[in-house]
Amino acid sequence: TIPLKHGAHRIDKRTDSVMAKWRGYGLGQFIHWGLYAIPGGEWNGKTYNGAAEWIRSWNGIPKSTYDSLIYKFNPTKFNPESWAKTAKQMGAKYVTITTKHHDGFCLWPSKYTKYTVANSPYKKDIIGPLVNAYNKEGIDVILYFSIMDWNQPGWRYEIKTKEDSIAFEGFKKFTRNQLLELLNKYPTAKGLWFDGTWDKSWVKQAAFADELEKEMRALRPGLIIGSRFRPDDFGKRHNDSNGRLMGDYEQGWERKIPNKIEDVHGNDWDCVMTVPENQWGYNKAWNGHIKTVNELIEMTAKCVSLGGNFVLNFGPKGDGSIRKEEIDLAAGIGNWMRVNNEAIYNCQYAGLEKQDWGYFTGKTGSNKVYMIIFNVPVSGAFRVKLPAKTSITTASLLEQPNTTLKVEEISENQYFIHTSARADNKPFVIVLDLNKKAGNASGTYEKAK
Numbered sequence: 001t002i003p004l005k006h007g008a009h010r011i012d013k014r015t016d017s018v019m020a021k022w023r024g025y026g027l028g029q030f031i032h033w034g035l036y037a038i039p040g041g042e043w044n045g046k047t048y049n050g051a052a053e054w055i056r057s058w059n060g061i062p063k064s065t066y067d068s069l070i071y072k073f074n075p076t077k078f079n080p081e082s083w084a085k086t087a088k089q090m091g092a093k094y095v096t097i098t099t100k101h102h103d104g105f106c107l108w109p110s111k112y113t114k115y116t117v118a119n120s121p122y123k124k125d126i127i128g129p130l131v132n133a134y135n136k137e138g139i140d141v142i143l144y145f146s147i148m149d150w151n152q153p154g155w156r157y158e159i160k161t162k163e164d165s166i167a168f169e170g171f172k173k174f175t176r177n178q179l180l181e182l183l184n185k186y187p188t189a190k191g192l193w194f195d196g197t198w199d200k201s202w203v204k205q206a207a208f209a210d211e212l213e214k215e216m217r218a219l220r221p222g223l224i225i226g227s228r229f230r231p232d233d234f235g236k237r238h239n240d241s242n243g244r245l246m247g248d249y250e251q252g253w254e255r256k257i258p259n260k261i262e263d264v265h266g267n268d269w270d271c272v273m274t275v276p277e278n279q280w281g282y283n284k285a286w287n288g289h290i291k292t293v294n295e296l297i298e299m300t301a302k303c304v305s306l307g308g309n310f311v312l313n314f315g316p317k318g319d320g321s322i323r324k325e326e327i328d329l330a331a332g333i334g335n336w337m338r339v340n341n342e343a344i345y346n347c348q349y350a351g352l353e354k355q356d357w358g359y360f361t362g363k364t365g366s367n368k369v370y371m372i373i374f375n376v377p378v379s380g381a382f383r384v385k386l387p388a389k390t391s392i393t394t395a396s397l398l399e400q401p402n403t404t405l406k407v408e409e410i411s412e413n414q415y416f417i418h419t420s421a422r423a424d425n426k427p428f429v430i431v432l433d434l435n436k437k438a439g440n441a442s443g444t445y446e447k448a449k
């Protein structure tokens with residue numbers, strides 16, 4: 001291995017209880033909210049073709065005009081309790097909230113810049129009431145923070161001159177001040193989701209970022225920090241130059257989902273996902289494919305089946321209300337989660353060979369395995385392959401626990417599970433109680449040979 005001063009400081013997953021709880025969340029909500037929600041991807045009747053939260057980078061609006069949106073920020077319909085209730089009904093166990101996106105507008109009254117809610121007509125803190133409302137619903141909070149800050153005069157994409165270097169040193173101090181401010185103001189926040197760390201200026205800051213990460217962990221023991229925060233000695237991000245994950249979970253699964261367990265390299269991870277193809281902030285015109293409830297349930301199942309969390313994005317409007325399409329999606333996902341969440345919460349990769357009918361999840365530390373069915377075979381029989389020394393004690397429908405299903409052994413450790421035809425085409429769950437003969441004590445199973 002390459003000797004590194006600022007590479008990964010831990011080899012495997014964290015083993016503490018705070019991270020174990022994070023690992024079991026299964027389903028989360030992402031909130032992208034800020035000044036960009038006011039134009040909503042449109043300006044003077046012209047449509048911005050990129051992601052709505054990047055509209056400031058469009059040459060269709062003078063930067064100063066965008067920045068003056070602060071004087072229009074007065075979300076009269078903002079109701080943190082109703083946002084939290086929507087997330088609760090969806091079955092989200094955590095929420096990731098944008099405290100500051102790339103445009104630099106702070107949803108909390110930061111002492112270190114004037115570009116915050118405190119200097120908007122709204123005046124009040126947004127983050128505090130959101131953290132309290134979500135915590136009251138039993139939902140943990142992760143704070144999203146963009147290092148790149150287009151409003152800060154000291155921000156640089158790269159450091160070319162002495163002047164750049166002096167300016168960026170000031171920017172680094174500002175960044176540290178804001179992160180420590182957030183951790184001190186919102187002590188119940190469980191962790192940080194970083195963004196805007198891909199530019200040349202930041203990937204040179206291995207020592208600074210490493211020191212700051214250590215300082216944040218000392219200030220908030222148990223803090224969960226994503227892999228997108230710091231670069232290693234050679235500017236490598238997410239994984240250091242020895243291929244080891246920096247931070248506590250992989251953040252790279254943005255709008256994409258791994259296909260096989262080898263893709264996650266034994267790391268904790270979350271997948272953050274948009275409802276349209278690529279819109280995080282509110283966009284009036286939701287063009288292209290809008291994901292359906294069934295698609296989003298399948299994405300959730302797929303993520304949990306590979307040991308990750310699925311985090312679905314909501315982009316509230318400039319007035320603070322959540323659009324009907326998102327409310328309806330949350331309700332539809334929630335209807336399924338209310339019946340089937342046992343197959344999602346505190347479940348991980350089951351270690352079984354994937355079958356065409358859907359996804360296996362394994363209940364952490366138990367003999368229970370769930371089959372989340374999306375594709376019913378024309379035979380009506382669901383194939384299961386188990387590792388040696390493992391067999392099926394019982395099979396039942398999660399929605400009707402006292403129904404036992406017929407288990408047909410078709411060869412060594414291969415079975416067909418038979419269910420009766422179903423009236424609707426909704427995803428459903430078969431629960432398997434497995435018994436592991438001596439020699440296979442783990443909660444998950446080696447891949448069936």
Ligand SMILES: C[C@@H]1N[C@@H](C(=O)NCc2ccccc2)[C@H](O)[C@@H]1O
Nearest residue numbers: 032051053054101195198254272280
């Ligand atoms: C979570 C999303 N991240 C921001 C973004 O621009 N991602 C695009 C991107 C993703 C990965 C590397 C570079 C750039 C989007 O604006 C959202 O905030």
